[in-house]
Amino acid sequence: xxxxxxxxxxxxxxxxxxxxxxxxxxxxxxxxxxxxxxxxxxxxxxxxxxxxxxxxxxxxxxxxxxxxxxxxxxxxxxxxxxxxxxxxxxxxxxxxxxxxxxxxxxxxxxxx
Amino acid sequence: xxxxxxxxxxxxxxxxxxxxxxxxxxxxxxxxxxxxxxxxxxxxxxxxxxxxxxxxxxxxxxxxxxxxxxxxxxxxxxxxxxxxxxxxxxxxxxxxxxxxxxxxxxxxxxxxxxxxxxxxxxxxxxxxxxxxxxxxxxxxxxxxxxxxxxxxxxxxxxxx
Numbered sequence: 001x002x003x004x005x006x007x008x009x010x011x012x013x014x015x016x017x018x019x020x021x022x023x024x025x026x027x028x029x030x031x032x033x034x035x036x037x038x039x040x041x042x043x044x045x046x047x048x049x050x051x052x053x054x055x056x057x058x059x060x061x062x063x064x065x066x067x068x069x070x071x072x073x074x075x076x077x078x079x080x081x082x083x084x085x086x087x088x089x090x091x092x093x094x095x096x097x098x099x100x101x102x103x104x105x106x107x108x109x110x111x112x
Numbered sequence: 113x114x115x116x117x118x119x120x121x122x123x124x125x126x127x128x129x130x131x132x133x134x135x136x137x138x139x140x141x142x143x144x145x146x147x148x149x150x151x152x153x154x155x156x157x158x159x160x161x162x163x164x165x166x167x168x169x170x171x172x173x174x175x176x177x178x179x180x181x182x183x184x185x186x187x188x189x190x191x192x193x194x195x196x197x198x199x200x201x202x203x204x205x206x207x208x209x210x211x212x213x214x215x216x217x218x219x220x221x222x223x224x225x226x227x228x229x230x231x232x233x234x235x236x237x238x239x240x241x242x243x244x245x246x247x248x249x250x251x252x253x254x255x256x257x258x259x260x261x262x263x264x265x266x267x268x269x270x271x272x
Contacts, residue, residue, distance in 0.1 A: 009215075086239070089218075090125040093235055097127045099151035100233070104141050108133045 010058030019043070020051050020060075024074065027061060031073040034063075117221060123239040132230040139197045139224060159186070163208070166194045171208030188213065199223050205240070216240050 014020050023037050038048045052072065055061045063072045119126060131138055141147045145161035153159040157178045163171035168191055176186035190206040190213075193199060205216035218239045225232040 086123065086125065089237065089239065090127075093125060093127050093237055095154060096152065097129050097233065097235060099154065100138070100141060101129055101131050103147070103151040104131055104133045104137045107141060107147065108137045 011060060014055050014058040014060045017051065019048075020055055023051065023055065023072075024060060027072060027074045031071050034070045034072065037072060117236060117238060119236065120238070125235075125237050125239075127235045127237075129233045130227050130229050130231070131233050135197050135224045135226065135231045138231045138233055142200060142222065153186070156180075158183075165208070166191060166200075168192055168194065169208070169210050170194070172202050173208075192219070197224060 015024070019041060022040070026032055026037060034049070034052065037052070038045060041048060052061070052063065055072075056063055059075055061072050062075050063070050065071075141151065143164070143166055145164050148164070149159045149161055152174065153176055157176055160175045160177070160183050162173040162175055164173075165171050170191045172187065172189040172191055174187045175183040177183045187204060188207055189202045189204040190208055190210060191200065191202045192206075193201040200222040201219065203216070203219035205213055205219065207213045218237055220238075221234075221236040223234045223236075225234075
């Protein structure tokens with residue numbers, strides 16, 4: 001549970017910034033190089049790279065270098081997790097309630 | 113007795129179940145650590161109750177062992193209310209003794225009511241809103257979030 005919430009914290013933090021959201025929106029259309037991603041922003045490259053690193057550390061994107069070009073791509077698993085966190089919790093509690101029910105039925109029989 | 117807390121469908125969940133045993137049996141399964149350990153986590157994982165101090169402010173700490181590995185932290189929570197045979201409320205927003213916790217995530221309200229067939233069991237679990245803490249709501253965080261998630265969802269569907 002703690003791990004899950006830590007990971008989601010990272011994703012929500014990543015999404016909390018307009019530059020990073022714009023980068024993610026661009027990447028939702030497909031992979032792109034750093035220079036392509038940076039082009040629409042009036043921002044020095046080192047500042048832009050901080051956003052990229054945060055996105056990468058939070059697990060929102062993956063980057064890979066080929067020659068002198070670094071390409072970014074979405075890490076889709078993270079967003080599935082962010083979208084589905086409540087249903088995951090619901091399944092967890094449903095299964096937990098199933099087990100409790102099974103347990104009390106057998107505990108009662110044993111107690112007699 | 114119904115939970116007094118309002119239900120928020122965006123971040124709450126509610127599980128209800130009629131269990132064909134008296135309330136005492138459900139209460140015992142919840143409050144006796146040796147029994148609790150037998151159902152709290154799915155087999156083959158194992159649960160160990162480190163602390164279950166059944167009083168407001170009391171520690172509620174469990175550990176979990178998965179794949180036969182050593183027991184690791186699982187739940188570190190604090191009881192808010194313990195009403196014999198009726199209700200248990202706990203949260204991981206606080207640790208034992210009402211000390212604020214590092215990673216608040218949820219508050220759970222467990223209620224037991226009489227039912228003609230036995231016990232009506234309900235778990236109402238309320239989760240944290242991540243945006244509250246960062247105050248991004250007022251900065252239009254939700255609009256941005258909705259747009260991004262919508263596009264990402266489409267993207268994911270395309271790829272699956």
